[in-house]
Amino acid sequence: MLKLFEHETLDVQNLSEEETAIRVEKLNLQFGQKHVLHNISMRIPKNRITSLIGQSGCGKSTLISCFNRMNDLAPDCRYDGSIFIGGRDINRRKENVSQLRTQVGMVFQRPNPFPMSIYDNVCYGLRLQGIRVRRYLDDAVEQSLKDAALWEEVKDRLFESAHILSGGQQQRLVIARALALKPDILLLDEPTSALDPLTTLFIEELMASLKKRCTIVIVTHNMQQAARVSDYTAFLHQGKLIEYADSDTLFTMPEHKQTEDYITGRYG
Amino acid sequence: MVRQVALNTHISGKFNTELENLRNSVLTMGGEVELQLVDTLKAIQQNNAGLAEKVILNDLKINNMEMQIDEECLRIIAKRHPTASDLRLVMMVSKAITDIERMGDEIERIARLVTKNKLPASETIKSSMLLIGERVVQMMRGTFDALARQDENSALEVYDQDNRIDAEYKKLLKYTTEEMQKSTDDMQDWLEVLWALRSLERIGDRCKNICEYVVYLSRGTDVRHAPLENIQQKLKHLS
Numbered sequence: 017m018l019k020l021f022e023h024e025t026l027d028v029q030n031l032s033e034e035e036t037a038i039r040v041e042k043l044n045l046q047f048g049q050k051h052v053l054h055n056i057s058m059r060i061p062k063n064r065i066t067s068l069i070g071q072s073g074c075g076k077s078t079l080i081s082c083f084n085r086m087n088d089l090a091p092d093c094r095y096d097g098s099i100f101i102g103g104r105d106i107n108r109r110k111e112n113v114s115q116l117r118t119q120v121g122m123v124f125q126r127p128n129p130f131p132m133s134i135y136d137n138v139c140y141g142l143r144l145q146g147i148r149v150r151r152y153l154d155d156a157v158e159q160s161l162k163d164a165a166l167w168e169e170v171k172d173r174l175f176e177s178a179h180i181l182s183g184g185q186q187q188r189l190v191i192a193r194a195l196a197l198k199p200d201i202l203l204l205d206e207p208t209s210a211l212d213p214l215t216t217l218f219i220e221e222l223m224a225s226l227k228k229r230c231t232i233v234i235v236t237h238n239m240q241q242a243a244r245v246s247d248y249t250a251f252l253h254q255g256k257l258i259e260y261a262d263s264d265t266l267f268t269m270p271e272h273k274q275t276e277d278y279i280t281g282r283y284g
Numbered sequence: 285m286v287r288q289v290a291l292n293t294h295i296s297g298k299f300n301t302e303l304e305n306l307r308n309s310v311l312t313m314g315g316e317v318e319l320q321l322v323d324t325l326k327a328i329q330q331n332n333a334g335l336a337e338k339v340i341l342n343d344l345k346i347n348n349m350e351m352q353i354d355e356e357c358l359r360i361i362a363k364r365h366p367t368a369s370d371l372r373l374v375m376m377v378s379k380a381i382t383d384i385e386r387m388g389d390e391i392e393r394i395a396r397l398v399t400k401n402k403l404p405a406s407e408t409i410k411s412s413m414l415l416i417g418e419r420v421v422q423m424m425r426g427t428f429d430a431l432a433r434q435d436e437n438s439a440l441e442v443y444d445q446d447n448r449i450d451a452e453y454k455k456l457l458k459y460t461t462e463e464m465q466k467s468t469d470d471m472q473d474w475l476e477v478l479w480a481l482r483s484l485e486r487i488g489d490r491c492k493n494i495c496e497y498v499v500y501l502s503r504g505t506d507v508r509h510a511p512l513e514n515i516q517q518k519l520k521h522l523s
């Protein structure tokens with residue numbers, strides 16, 4: 017039969033190892049006495065955009081922070097279960113967390129450029145890795161800024177302070193900084209919530225182009241954004257993964273009533 | 285999974301009202317068209333050209349309702365970004381009003397039989413036509429009732445009624461063509477009668493379409509272009 021519209025969907029419940037970027041198994045997490053994540057198991061597909069949605073406090077930011085062990089910074093955080101990235105369990109004790117964070121980059125809600133030049137911001141991570149060769153750094157800065165769709169706007173003022181940039185430019189700079197390390201996975205925690213709608217669209221367009229080279233996981237409160245940009249969406253409620261499916265299905269015919277209530281703005 | 289779309293449980297009270305109004309407006313439009321058919325049948329029975337004229341004029345009102353409801357659907361999609369069952373409701377309404385408007389056009393065509401004085405001379409044809417008309421009215425009533433209650437089972441029962449209408453239409457069509465062959469002089473008049481009969485049968489098909497939308501609304505499953513048995517089997521499989 018003639019197929020007019022092609023919408024690729026993977027069965028996220030049954031992804032093969034090759035298709036999986038992150039495999040979460042029975043993840044539980046507590047902050048002190050508060051049980052924040054309950055027995056989460058899911059597979060996040062490679063080179064796709066996956067959104068985590070849910071009410072404030074449902075655990076989506078905590079979950080995304082598990083993917084590069086950012087929660088380790090909280091002293092009262094305890095967790096068990098496994099998270100497999102690139103075939104190894106990153107929750108194991110001997111995991112090299114610094115190396116993990118180059119492989120799994122993270123961008124936060126508010127752009128956080130360092131108080132230094134645009135150039136130095138982008139190559140900050142590379143320098144930390146001991147790379148000093150000027151030619152290599154120049155190329156990496158140019159390529160990362162191009163990938164983050166910022167090069168044309170800043171190429172003539174690379175050595176000016178990053179703080180002269182607008183909010184949207186600063187957020188793209190932060191993305192460029194993460195991209196300079198050539199991460200396999202990019203975590204975006206509400207990356208556009210502090211930006212205007214037009215700049216938001218630029219960042220969304222950027223995400224769409226970046227997924228060719230890395231896996232993107234995004235936390236968003238904006239359901240239209242999740243529906244627009246993500247291939248797959250996971251809905252969390254009170255620390256539990258309620259539903260996880262391709263975004264087309266989740267936003268048109270969700271299986272669970274809790275998901276339906278949330279995405280249609282009904283009383284839970 | 286069958287799920288009743290509760291329109292009044294959104295956090296936004298204004299959105300609740302907008303969806304309620306949308307659903308009510310499509311039911312009002314359906315009620316108007318149903319009344320149009322009842323009046324048309326009465327006009328045929330009484331050979332009442334005045335009543336038929338009223339039906340023809342009233343069709344403008346139905347056309348206008350379609351445009352208004354369509355605009356409201358567009359407004360809701362643009363401003364509210366509905367998802368899941370809300371989106372299905374808006375899409376269903378947008379499609380259903382097209383069918384209802386077309387029903388109005390078919391009824392107008394039937395009413396013109398009376399104003400043009402082209403009613404069949406044969407009492408058998410006329411009374412059979414009225415009988416099919418009555419069945420179509422019942423089907424319309426059942427359709428809008430199923431729509432109002434979002435009742436998938438009622439929708440499927442109504443859906444099934446179309447087979448009986450189709451069978452009666454075919455029988456009457458055969459009889460009418462036989463009568464036509466006996467008197468070929470007034471061929472134009474016969475054609476008008478045939479078109480009117482066809483219009484009645486088409487209204488039944490439109491009702492069927494709306495019943496399919498009711499299933500889509502409650503299940504999210506597209507059951508168009510499938511025989512009833514297949515639809516029932518498909519829904520049973522999904523339960």
